[in-house]
Amino acid sequence: MQITKRLKSLLFETIYNYIEEGIAFIDRNGTIIYYNRQMAELEGLEQEEVIEKHLWDIFPTFNPQNSTIMKAFNTGEPVINDEQHYLNNKGKKISAVVTDIPIVDRGEVIGVIEIARDIYKSKNLYDAINRIQGQEECPKKSSKEKALSLYTFDDFKTQDEQLLKLIERTKKISASDSNVLIYGETGTGKEIFAQSIHSASKRRNMPFIAQNCAAIPENLLESILFGTVKGSFTGALDRPGLFEQADGGTILLDELNSMPYTLQGKFLRVLEEGVVRRVGAIKENRVDVRVIATVNKEPLSLIEKKVLRDDLFYRLSVISIHIPPLRARREDILWLADFFIEKHKHISRKKSPKLSKEVKKAFLNYSWNGNVRELENVIESALNVVGEEEEIKIEHFPYYLIDRLTDVKHQELIKSNVYKTYNEVVENFEKKIISDALNKADGNVSKAAKILNIKRQTLQHKLKKFKIN
Ligand SMILES: Nc1ncnc2c1ncn2[C@@H]1O[C@H](COP(=O)(O)OP(=O)(O)OP(=O)(O)O)[C@@H](O)[C@H]1O
Ligand SMILES: [Mg+2]
Structure with a gap:
């Protein structure tokens, strides 16, 4: 039997899919051309979101100075078993042992093959x-x-x-x-x-x-x-x-x-x-x-x-x-808020400031996905900024929360038909189903797009437009 081109590519494809190591090929422009399933698992990504993307876009902690891929590329020498800790573009921390081998064609480095193993599997x-x-x-x-x-x-x-x-x-x-x-x-x-x-x-x-x-x-x-x-x-x-x-x-x-x-x-x-x-x-x-x-x-x-x-x-x-989640225990929300104000009152100079009417209303309508832990953190952070004021107001909360709390208010207004423009109602409905899908998909954009039966790019565009994280 002769090794034909076809057999060769079949062999390599099978090896790439069945060995435990992650394998990627990066071309001279830093574009990721090949990226196997194991690499995707190791780096907490989907193959399709990586292929044909630039290294720096996917791995923000790498740059031309610290990347061993670039080192292999520039020196033409392999980098063997280097222990690396880095982040992907979703903020997931990755710990791996990597080997980067330059691929030389007619005297010219045309790209680098990276082989990576989970640090826990490779270290003893x-x-x-x-x-x-x-x-x-x-x-x-x-x-x-x-x-x-x-x-x-x-x-x-x-x-x-x-x-x-x-x-x-x-x-x-x-x-x-x-x-x-x-x-x-x-x-x-x-x-x-x-x-x-x-x-x-x-x-x-x-x-x-x-x-x-x-x-x-x-x-x-x-x-x-x-x-x-x-x-x-x-x-x-x-x-x-x-x-x-x-x-x-x-x-x-x-x-x-x-x-x-x-x-x-x-x-x-x-x-x-x-x-x-x-x-x-x-x-x-x-x-x-x-x-x-x-x-x-x-x-x-x-x-x-x-x-x-x-x-x-x-x-x-x-x-x-x-x-039960906090949002389902409505009488606990304000009561626990008061409890945490008492618990952490030493933080603010004023003794036990009260929640403003507006804050109370927003609290009761907020989804509290982080439950009591989130409520306690939010109160602590507000106590840090309330200063001498008697009341804790919306503006005393962290930015991320102000947006969401006021968004709740906005939703309420929608419900009560204060906002009547067609676009606003449609946009809010869109935001809601997108957030629901993202929740169901545990924040994974590809999965959420599948649930909504729309293209990933379309969803990405909407996330940007509606500033959904
Ligand atoms: N009913 C409660 N009374 C007082 N404090 C609470 C209550 N529930 C939660 N907390 C506060 O929230 C924090 C988180 O609680 P805990 O660690 O028990 O949550 P958990 O359900 O184990 O969360 P996770 O699933 O994230 O591990 C606690 O440290 C405490 O400060
Ligand atoms: Mg726990």
């Missing part, structure tokens, strides 16, 4: 685990120290009837060893709830260990949670995972929906049988941990989408808690 795994667990050197001790400052139910402030009842019910069941699943949007107080349950249980003097499943590369999560044994991979030593470190206490697994599906199966065994097997081990260790898990999306929809295993869900949701 053990190093990475150590780095991530760095602060946990002595977990038992540190969690005991921390136990002194854990939240209790008194820290969860609300006036909402349903929530007050939920707190009372949860207090009663905290004493049991049942697992707990908490569902709530970001900033609704899931961590406060989880710590309070631990503080109210008989495990209160034992460790409370929290791990966010979304914060760790998938391939490391298993080693972190279950531990490793010497020799299970290069550099691995005998090391207990978080389940073992939390023995006798409570482990909080945040954003459980980010745990890989297969790992959820292994996790279920810990819940069912109370044993953990370290990565690479034969022996199992008995552990006694209470698990509290959180999800920030509706659990049943996560099960439907096969993001969350149903058997795990049923096992976990012996106690199931839903904390």
